[in-house]
Amino acid sequence: xxxxxxxxxxxxHRLLMTVAxxxxxxxxxxxLVYAVNLIQFPFDYDQGEGFELVDTIMFxxxxxxYQSTEAFPFYSSNYPPLFHVIAAPLVPLFGTSYAYGRLLSxxxxxxxxxxxxxxxxxxxRNRWIAVLSGLAFLASNTIYHIGPLFRQHATMVMFETxxxxxxxxxxxxxxxxxxxxxxxxxxxxxLAAGYTKQLAAITAxxxxxxxxxxxxxxxVVWGLLAGIVGAxxxxxxxxxxxxxxxRQAIVANVNELKIIQTVALFKQWFGxxxxxxxxxxxxxxxxxxWDRLSLYAIWFVVATAINGAASGTWGGGDSYFSTAIAxxxxxxxxxxxxxxxxxxxxxxNYLSQLIQPFRQYAPTLATASLIVIPLIYVGYGRAVLxxxxxxxxxxTIANVFNIHANAMxxxxxxxxxxxxxxxxxxxxxxxxxxxxxxxxxxxxxDLIKATDKPVISEDAGFTLMAGRPVITNPTQLLNLEKKGxxxxxxxxxxxxxxxxxxxxxxAQFYPDVVLxxxxxxxxxxxxxxxxxxxxxxxxxx
Amino acid sequence: MYVILPRMIWNNTFTFTKRQIGWLLVIxxxxxxxxxxxxxxxxxxxxxxxxxxxxxxxxxxAVGFLIGLSLIPLGDAPA
Numbered sequence: 184x185x186x187x188x189x190x191x192x193x194x195x196h197r198l199l200m201t202v203a204x205x206x207x208x209x210x211x212x213x214x215l216v217y218a219v220n221l222i223q224f225p226f227d228y229d230q231g232e233g234f235e236l237v238d239t240i241m242f243x244x245x246x247x248x249y250q251s252t253e254a255f256p257f258y259s260s261n262y263p264p265l266f267h268v269i270a271a272p273l274v275p276l277f278g279t280s281y282a283y284g285r286l287l288s289x290x291x292x293x294x295x296x297x298x299x300x301x302x303x304x305x306x307x308r309n310r311w312i313a314v315l316s317g318l319a320f321l322a323s324n325t326i327y328h329i330g331p332l333f334r335q336h337a338t339m340v341m342f343e344t345x346x347x348x349x350x351x352x353x354x355x356x357x358x359x360x361x362x363x364x365x366x367x368x369x370x371x372x373x374l375a376a377g378y379t380k381q382l383a384a385i386t387a388x389x390x391x392x393x394x395x396x397x398x399x400x401x402x403v404v405w406g407l408l409a410g411i412v413g414a415x416x417x418x419x420x421x422x423x424x425x426x427x428x429x430r431q432a433i434v435a436n437v438n439e440l441k442i443i444q445t446v447a448l449f450k451q452w453f454g455x456x457x458x459x460x461x462x463x464x465x466x467x468x469x470x471x472x473w474d475r476l477s478l479y480a481i482w483f484v485v486a487t488a489i490n491g492a493a494s495g496t497w498g499g500g501d502s503y504f505s506t507a508i509a510x511x512x513x514x515x516x517x518x519x520x521x522x523x524x525x526x527x528x529x530x531x532n533y534l535s536q537l538i539q540p541f542r543q544y545a546p547t548l549a550t551a552s553l554i555v556i557p558l559i560y561v562g563y564g565r566a567v568l569x570x571x572x573x574x575x576x577x578x579t580i581a582n583v584f585n586i587h588a589n590a591m592x593x594x595x596x597x598x599x600x601x602x603x604x605x606x607x608x609x610x611x612x613x614x615x616x617x618x619x620x621x622x623x624x625x626x627x628x629d630l631i632k633a634t635d636k637p638v639i640s641e642d643a644g645f646t647l648m649a650g651r652p653v654i655t656n657p658t659q660l661l662n663l664e665k666k667g668x669x670x671x672x673x674x675x676x677x678x679x680x681x682x683x684x685x686x687x688x689x690a691q692f693y694p695d696v697v698l699x700x701x702x703x704x705x706x707x708x709x710x711x712x713x714x715x716x717x718x719x720x721x722x723x724x
Numbered sequence: 725m726y727v728i729l730p731r732m733i734w735n736n737t738f739t740f741t742k743r744q745i746g747w748l749l750v751i752x753x754x755x756x757x758x759x760x761x762x763x764x765x766x767x768x769x770x771x772x773x774x775x776x777x778x779x780x781x782x783x784x785x786a787v788g789f790l791i792g793l794s795l796i797p798l799g800d801a802p803a
Contacts, residue, residue: 396740396803442776471791476803488784533797 192553199557200311206564207318213570213577214321217615218289218331222282224616226624226644228714230690232333233643234260234656236281238267240647243274249420249427252663256637257655257674259431261662264420265378266335279647284333291341292330296320298344299512302351302479307520315560316516320509322567324455324598328613329502335380340505342376343386347510350390351478354397366401370409378416381436382503385489389482396476435662438497445495447606452491452504455598456511458563463514466521473529479517483510497665498658500608501598519556525549568597571615590614591715616714623713624648627687630720634684641689642718654683657693664694675700681723688719742798749792753785 227233238248238260248260248267266287273283300317304310320326330337350369356362373390376383387409394402420428453460467480486507494503521527525545529535541548572581573593580586581595589599594614599605624645631638631649639654640646646653655674663669671694677683678700686705691698705721712718740748760778764771774782795803 396745398736398739400734400736400738440777442780445780471795472798492780530801532801534794 192550196553196557199554199561200315203315203557203560203564204311204318206561207315207322209580210322210327210564210567210569211318214327214330216571216574216577217327217613218285220615221331222285222289225281225621225648226713227642228281228616229329229332229334229610229612230642230692231658232281232284233647233653234659235262235267235333235335236279236284236647237643237653237656238262238264239270239284240274240279242267242271247420247424247427249424249431251427252431252655252660253670253673255654255673255677256652257660258653259427259656259659261432261436261659262335263378263380263432265375266338266380269338281333281644285331288334288337289331291338292321292326295337295341295344295509298341298348299509299516302348302513303516303520306517307524309520309523312516312520312523312556315519316512319459319515319560319563320512322564323508324567324569324596324613325452325501325504325508327567327569328610329505332612336382336502336505339376339380339383340509342372342379343383343506344509346370346372346376346386346390347478347482347513350393354394354401366405370405374409374413374416377413381432382490382493382506385485385506386482388489389485390478392485393476393478393481396481430668431659431663435659435666435668436498438499438662438665440492441495441497441607443495444499444606444608445492448494448501448504448608449491451501451598451606451609452507455567456508456563458559458566459511459515462518462559463511466514466518469527472532472534479510479513483507483514486510494608498662500610501606502610515559519559522549522552523556525552566597568595569613570595574615592617592620611715614715620714623711627711627713627718627720630685631687636682636684638685638687639683640685640687641692642687645687657697660694660697661692664696669694671696678704681705684722686721688721689716740803742795742801742803745803746792746795746798749788749795753789753792757782757785 221228237258241248242264248258248262248264250259252259266284270284270287277283296317299320300313303316304313307313321330326337346369349365349372353362353365353369356365369390373383373387376386391402391406394405417428463483467483470476470480487504487510490503490506493499494501529538568586570577570581570586571593572578572586572588572595586595587601588595589601589603590596590613591611592614596605596613598609605611625648627640627645628648631640631645631651637654638646638649638651641657643653643656660669660671660674664671675696678686678697681704686701688701693701701721704724706724707719708722709720710717711720760781764774764778
């Protein structure tokens, strides 16, 4: 290739990289707008957010949320404590609000994206690809819609990613003191992830396998140490809660698997992230046969297989792919950077013979990669298309590209069909909230304030904003019922006696025995639509 | 076995090879398959009643088994 051809190619490469960067920065802008919108929204946006706020408020008062659901107020939580403990100091400062939990979660995704970018830069030494990899994480439809929620998932992924980045090269560290600090920090971050959400167990498995393969002695010693610390915290919480931690957060949290949901979510995950999954898988195959297995590769395989399968459980969903998405972004970034730098080496083995005929094309492939790699990120950007179609400046873009809303409040999401259908288990969120949604929420709060009696609300936000005690956590009652651990006598007795001024239902995720009691003693007065969901307001018959 | 295990666990320089990982995958997948089938047998569950979740697990075992077999010829290359 002549120097002038080389110059032209480099200019095209930079142009395509700029297009890819512009596209992913556009999604970052959409993400920022969405986060600011949600942080200002005073009620539950995603099912269950309010109960995370309840947990946070309880921790701020020095109370455990793991308690018996058989006695008034019938409340318990199935979430580990760390996310709520981190948010708890903000309760005295900002009061009962979703804002700080959502902000913390959102900031956590930015930390994760930065860690992904750092890992890719460390391995590939290409700033463009490092930035694209971090932005690709935030551009994922799944990360976008769960990122700014008052939920622990994004914070768990942050701790997991930081742990993986810290541990990835621990074995190469020849300074004993620093290596020990690195191991302690990495395993501490895994424990933090586990005490943020139980799903982080897969990162512990991946790190354990990696350490075991590279140096079994180190894996056993440090695995034991981490196990002792983790077990001591576990036993401590269990003793402090009279065994309710074990019952509520562990036993009740193991749910049945719906294989149809798993398959649907796997298809959707590949459909949205396929442009990055293929390079990631190619890098894993390369490491398996021609290089050493990296922690990133093991993490990717374990997270995809186990969390992907678990996405089909009751309470699961597309968010269970978040860890795999983080790993995908790292591996695809390393693949892209290595390809651009033409750094692939194939040590001789029986499989290298299969590569041999293609060796003559290596220079051509290296040149083509300057075009193909940025196009991969452009293709990914097209696959994850999501934006509000009715709010400036996004409405202009939607008009120019003829994009029509397929979700609530004028939102377009490529994870859905044009008529709004989506895979079972995919979270029905991502749209912006409106002033009408806020007004509807305050109407429900006014109804609660108008009664002197306690109120059961399926979303905790309304009772919290009315300054009333939160009664029960419906999904937790359902979790317990599915495990045969729920009786419900006292709650049903109070419903029969019409002890509650109102009952506010949304998805009706209560045990059958509770729903039957409600249908016999209460009748629907009105229905208020907020955030696209109908809230049924039931009063005593 | 009694010689290999201490060498593995208490040796600072020991690292698994591709061949060893290959054998571990082959043996592990076969053992897990036999174990699940044995459990099905003890629970009087005929092969025709194996559900989609178990079928998925068996498919993963098969993939792991094949990867394991393909790793064995790679010899002493570090894993």
